[in-house]
Amino acid sequence: MRPKVQNILPMKIKTTSKTIFFSALFLCAACNDPAHNPNEYESVFLQKEDKKATFVTKSKPKKIILMIGDGMGLTHITAGSIAKKSPLALEKFRHIGLVKTHSTKLITDSAAGATAMATGQKTYNGAIAMDEKQNKLKTIVEIAEENDWATGIITSTHVTHATPACFFSHQAERRNVNEAVALEFLSTNIEVLMGGGWKYFNNRADGRDLLAEAEKKGYFIADNMDKFEDYIPKKTICLISPELPERYKVRGDFLPKATQKSIEILNKNSNFFVMIEGGQIDWGGHGKNSEYIIEEMLDFDRAVAKALAFAEKDGNTLVVVTADHETGGYSINGGDLKTGEVQGAFTSDYHTATMVPIFAYGVGAESFTGVYDNTEIFFKLKYLMGL
Ligand SMILES: [Zn+2]
Known part of the structure; x- marks a missing residue:
């Protein structure tokens, strides 16, 4: 029997803890659609300090x-699907939403965007996991580590770049914080770090060789x-370039391979959280370059397929795929489905304020349907992790 409306209105349970749970059991709270089977899953509203409830x-x-x-907006995905001429891995997802990406400014940068997802707080552009008053914000990776979840950070840019850095460091x-971020990594217990940027670890102003130090702490470097072959180390740092990795044409299948290997490594633990970034889709947008966008988009999609x-x-x-913001004000004004040609047009060489899609698959995927702020991603993930 469907519960009456007054029975399913959220009831306040506790006000002492930082997070207050509102309960709305056995109702599809996301859509309130009577056609939706209400017994499909149990859901709750999670009320946070800002009094905004989020559905999980x-x-x-x-x-x-x-x-x-x-920088992966809807058009970047569309361009990838046209160029590929067959369905993307992303098209397998059934639980999809839209995310508002703004920082404390209308248009976010990657640092504030990643900080929102990693810590649940909007901040100023340029902040690496710090709030507006420059207080350090605890990240989802730090929370996971404290609770014995294995963790990993993978990117096709350098590992000290804004997006990955916001998950484990505070600046x-x-x-100009690459060396400082690398040093911060060394004091974490993150099991897997893969991307570019070795010079920030072993060619530093302070003369330290952080890779040698990490090796002593048990990391496979x-x-x-290809260095891994069949080997599945407990902890690893794999850095494929001195600074930024080359674009896909030159660097090849690093991202899908790193996705696969990082999962194999982390899956030796009963719980894990890994953040995997397709970091150069953004650069194609900044360069107003459809070809670059498409190459990076398809590389990222092959990593999604592995996950x-x-x-x-x-x-x-649970697999969640989203973007920190759209880049380029990218649009498709022509092309050819048969040849996969995309005629791209751009309104900007920077980020835009347009919403980005979010895709979820697996246990808890329903939580990611709807339209919400990027900060909600943190609260949904934290709740789903039971932390
Ligand atoms: Zn950018």
Whole structure:
């Protein structure tokens, strides 16, 4: 029997803790659509300090793969699908939403965008996991580590770049902090770090060799994915380039391979959280370059395919794919479905304020339907992790 409206209105339970739970069991609270089977899953409203409730399901994944296409708007995905001439891995997702990306300014940068997702707070552009008053904000990766979840950070840019840095380090200003971010990494217990930027670890102003220090702490150090062969280390740092990795044409299949290997490594633990960034889709947008966008988009989609294949087999995994913002005010004004040609047009060489899509698959995926702020992603993930 469908509950009466007054019975399903949220009831305040507790006000002492930072997070207050509102309960609305056995109702599809996301859509309130009577056509939706209300018994499909249990859901709750999670009320936060800002009094905004966010919708989550009660099913808890043991493993979470958060994938961020930097600058990946709807048009970037569309361009990828036209060029590929066959469905993207992203098209397999059934739970989809839209995310408002603004920082404390209308148009976010990657640092504030990643900080919102990693910590649940809007902040100023340029902040690496710090609030407006430059207080450090605890990140989802730090919370996971404190609770014995294994964690990983993977990117096709350098690992000290804004998006990955916001998940494990704290800096007031993103510029010129590569060496400081690398040093912060060394005091974490993050199991897997893959991307570019070795010179920030071993060619530093302070003369330290952080890779040698990490090796002493038990990290397997590699400079390309082939170094692993079949080896599954407990902890690893794999940095494929001195600074920024080359674009896809030159760097090849690093991102899908790193996705696969990082999951194999982290899956030795009963719980894991990994953030995987397709970092150069954004650069194609900044360069107003459709070809660059498409190459990076398809590379990222192949990484998504690896994550999905794991999640399908595993059954305890949640995969969430989204973007920090749109880049380029990208549009498609012509092209050819048969040849896969895309005639792109751009309104900007910077980010725009347009909403970005979010896709979810697996345990808890329903939580990501709807239209909401990027900060909600943090609260949804934290709740679903049971932390
Ligand atoms: Zn950008």
